[in-house]
Amino acid sequence: MPHPDSPFLAVPGQPFDLSDRATVADVFESRSEAKAVAQECGEAISELAHKLYAMAGTKKGPKVLILLQGMDTSGKDGTTKALFRHTPPLNVRVKPFKAPTKPELARDYLWRVHEAVPAKGEIVVFNRSHYEDVLVVKVREFADAETIEQRYAQINDFERLLVESGTVILKFMLHISHDMQGERLRSRLENPGKRWKFNPGDLDDRALWPAFMDAYETMVRRTSTPDAPWYVIPSDDKKTRNALITQIVRKSLESMDLHYPDPGHRPGDYEI
């Protein structure tokens, strides 16, 4: 279940303005408190993920989809690290969505997404997702307005299918400011250990910042549904972002009644 009482939820059916949403949040006493929260939640997630793994073979084996969207440098990789740095990859999988390939472009845009959804017992992280098809595709006009307009309902229908088939969907928009993106891009250039992450093409998207923010706002308005609501996470501070998201994921997993299944065998049933 998505965590319903978070202040960072974009409540389905209520007005949503991105300008009302801060990119910074004063919810932790200090950065070291935020770090400790993320650490503690990450460790709890590891245990919960193992129970989820154990339930893969059960009739209602649970499935979890964590979806991360955000502008370049907003911290999609960093969030993934914070969530799963303590969890072995037995049943956790990261699926990055890059520019579509030719075979992908020859199908509908949800084709490659459907292929990647979690199986029973799995947690899958989407690093970007089908929402790119109403974000960059919209801003750069890779599709016409009518096609984009149809996609919001298509996406809601698709996600409802997943939820009704037993998937918990947690959607996070990593919300950063234009200034913070500038700082992080400069830091990538300055730091030899981060330089591999710098892509000059990111500057083209940066130049279209207001159009992207409009597209994000419309995305949240149209696709924050009771089945799969959006969380809009203040992400200018990495430690705060990690603490907030690991908290929400932890609480969501805790609400799923994950447990080691009992197949009914008992000692003495078999001669070993």
Place this chain on the structure above:
Amino acid sequence: MPHPDSPFLAVPGQPFDLSDRATVADVFESRSEAKAVAQECGEAISELAHKLYAMAGTKKGPKVLILLQGMDTSGKDGTTKALFRHTPPLNVRVKPFKAPTKPELARDYLWRVHEAVPAKGEIVVFNRSHYEDVLVVKVREFADAETIEQRYAQINDFERLLVESGTVILKFMLHISHDMQGERLRSRLENPGKRWKFNPGDLDDRALWPAFMDAYETMVRRTSTPDAPWYVIPSDDKKTRNALITQIVRKSLESMDLHYPDPGHRPGDYEI
């Protein structure tokens, strides 16, 4: 590069008898030393894996395949945890091979394996593998003797293709004793947190232990090649097993010259 001077290597071209290989090893002072070694290597692997991730976009982007084979309870999941409990799943993927599906059986046995090999920048763990096709398939006679006989060379050819295409292959046989398997199966029945792992079908394989050991011995003899040699790891003690395997994986990654690539951008090249 596989680690060439490990005492647990099945040296290509040299005689191999499984009966010469112990399931216990006295290589660490104590179990707590073994635990500390696995911990330290696991942390080092995390850093190396991140560099490998950074190199995904480079021309010779490295690829790593870690292949785990062993009887039930030999610790394939446990080894995966030890290797990657400190590594986020950004570029680490676990591929379990179960009984083949109908579409898989309609192709050759390497079809589903080829689909799952690591891409540039990836580490993939095979939990079981194509070697099941010369193990359980042989012991239970799911294929005729001539077909099995052909497979050793087919597998060597397939692995050479992967190695010549830039993949490092590390193959581990987790070697346990018949007694230790009995102990672990009983423990699964007795421990409510482990009971979900108990599969009565495992007892059928256990009854065929000598035939399986013969099949493992032949497998190592025929497929421990210079391209992709086998390590036969004493696995009766979990901490020793984890320490030995994390050490070998760490050394292999260290020999690969992993580093954060420098795309040549410099501060000042761009206005941000």
